[in-house]
Amino acid sequence: MSAHAAPTKRLTLRDLDVKKHAREPIVMVTAYDFPSAQIVEDAGVDMVLVGDSAAMTVLGYDSTVPVTTDEMLMLTKAVRRGLTTPLLVGDLPFGSYEASDEIAVATAQRFVKEAGVDLVKIERGGATVDRARALVNAGIPVVGHVGLTPQTATSLGGYRAQGRTADAALTVIDDALALQDAGVSLIVIEAVPSEVTAALAPLLRIPLIGIGAGTDADGQVLVFHDLLGIYAGGVAKFVKRYADVRSVSVAGVAAYASEVREGVYPGPEHGYGMAEGEAERLRELLAGR
Numbered sequence: 001m002s003a004h005a006a007p008t009k010r011l012t013l014r015d016l017d018v019k020k021h022a023r024e025p026i027v028m029v030t031a032y033d034f035p036s037a038q039i040v041e042d043a044g045v046d047m048v049l050v051g052d053s054a055a056m057t058v059l060g061y062d063s064t065v066p067v068t069t070d071e072m073l074m075l076t077k078a079v080r081r082g083l084t085t086p087l088l089v090g091d092l093p094f095g096s097y098e099a100s101d102e103i104a105v106a107t108a109q110r111f112v113k114e115a116g117v118d119l120v121k122i123e124r125g126g127a128t129v130d131r132a133r134a135l136v137n138a139g140i141p142v143v144g145h146v147g148l149t150p151q152t153a154t155s156l157g158g159y160r161a162q163g164r165t166a167d168a169a170l171t172v173i174d175d176a177l178a179l180q181d182a183g184v185s186l187i188v189i190e191a192v193p194s195e196v197t198a199a200l201a202p203l204l205r206i207p208l209i210g211i212g213a214g215t216d217a218d219g220q221v222l223v224f225h226d227l228l229g230i231y232a233g234g235v236a237k238f239v240k241r242y243a244d245v246r247s248v249s250v251a252g253v254a255a256y257a258s259e260v261r262e263g264v265y266p267g268p269e270h271g272y273g274m275a276e277g278e279a280e281r282l283r284e285l286l287a288g289r
Contacts, residue, residue: 009085010084010085010086010087011046011047011085011086011087012087013087013118013119013141013185013186015046016046016047016087016185016186016207017206017207019046019207019218019219020206020207020218025218025219025220026046026047026207026209026218026219026220027044027045027046027047027219027220028045028046028047028048028049028089028209028219028220028221029043029045029047029048029049029221029222029223029224029227030048030049030050030051030053030054030221030222030223030224030225031048031049031050031079031082031224032050032051032054032057032058032075032078032079032224033058033075033078033079033082034078034079034081034082035082036079036082036224037078037079037080037081037082037083038082039224040083040086040224041082041083041084041085041086044085045086046086046087046219047086047087047088047089047209047219047221048079048083048086048087048088048089049089049091049121049143049221050072050075050076050079050088050089050090050091050115050117051091051121051223052064052067052072052091052093052094052151053091053223054067054071054072054075055067055071055093056231057223057224057225057226057230057231058075058225059071064093064094064151065094065095065151067093067094068093069092069093069096069107069110071093072090072091072092072093072111073090073110073111073114073115076088076090076111076115076117077114077115077116080115080116080117087118087119088115088116088117088118088119089117089118089119089120089121089143090111090115090117090119090120090121091120091121092104092107092108092111092120092121092122093151094151097122097131098127098128098131101130101131101134104122104131104134104135105134105135105138105140108120108135108138108140109138109140112140118141119140119141119142119143119185119186120135120140120141120142120143121142121143121144121145121188122135122142122143122144122145123145123149123151124145124146124149124151124175125144125146125171125174125175125176125178125179126175128144128179129175129178129179129181129182130182132144132179132182132183132184133182133183136182136183136184137183141185142182142183142184142185143184143185143186143187143188144175144176144179144180144184144186144187144188145187145188145189145190146172146175146176146179146187146188146189146190147162147163147172147189147190147191147192147196147213148160148161148162148190148191148192148212149190160191161191161192161193161212162190162191162192163192163193163196164192164193169192169193169195169196169199172189172192172196172200173196173199173200173203176189176200176203176204176208177203177204180204180205180206184206185206185207186206186207186208186209187204187206187207187208187209188209188210188211188221189208189209189210189211189213189217190210190211190212190213191211191212191213191236191238192212192213192214193214194213194214194215194216195214196213197210197213197214197216197217198214198216201216201217201218207219209221211238212236212237212238213238222239222240223239226239226241227239227240227241227242227243228241228242228243228245229241229242229243229244229245229246229247230245230246230249231246232246
């Protein structure tokens with residue numbers, strides 16, 4: 001039984017607009033494979049992002065930069081097979097869209113055609129605004145991403161909050177407004193002071209999804225592995241743990257290992273038997289060789 005009475009139809013961008021104007025918070029979470037997709041589906045979330053955070057949480061890279069388009073597509077296709085209701089967003093990885101409008105469109109089309117995403121996500125303002133416009137003109141819905149943009153965290157001084165001065169905050173706001181003017185469908189704002197989000201939100205016609213950005217956004221997003229306590233790495237200040245899945249998993253595997261070593265598992269109840277008389281016949285056949 002689902003933990004949430006989910007709608008019977010797939011959500012649309014129109015549904016998100018309705019939620020925004022009704023001040024009903026939008027729930028977004030990441031997922032990276034078929035089982036996690038089934039979990040977030042049953043939990044009743046509104047949007048699922050196959051984020052390039054998979055580079056670290058799933059694939060073991062040191063940052064999001066090394067993950068490839070093919071790796072992201074593989075993960076996104078698995079998530080698509082586990083979803084029915086939420087909107088699916090595919091994260092275009094670093095190096096897959098920045099060089100030109102043509103490359104951006106070609107990459108995004110792969111995510112739509114091969115993985116069945118509803119939207120693609122790209123990071124930053126600046127030249128990325130032109131890429132966003134090209135994608136929208138090609139008929140591909142886009143999610144923008146401003147504030148802390150992990151793909152270029154090095155140029156931002158590392159994984160740290162952005163927009164902490166008035167001038168820096170204005171840059172974040174201008175990036176978001178430029179993306180809106182380019183036609184993006186919604187914007188993620190990450191790791192900025194809550195005052196920045198409060199100033200930006202009234203200026204946007206489209207939904208604003210926050211992560212470490214206060215309470216004035218139209219919704220929130222967190223990484224699946226962070227909120228469930230699966231990932232062993234460090235987590236940002238804004239992460240709240242809603243479960244401790246890793247420690248439960250370690251305990252479960254350790255119990256299994258212990259029972260195997262002690263000869264407790266498998267027990268008779270875990271095995272299969274032959275039909276009556278067949279074991280004796282097998283022994284006779286072997287003896288006659």
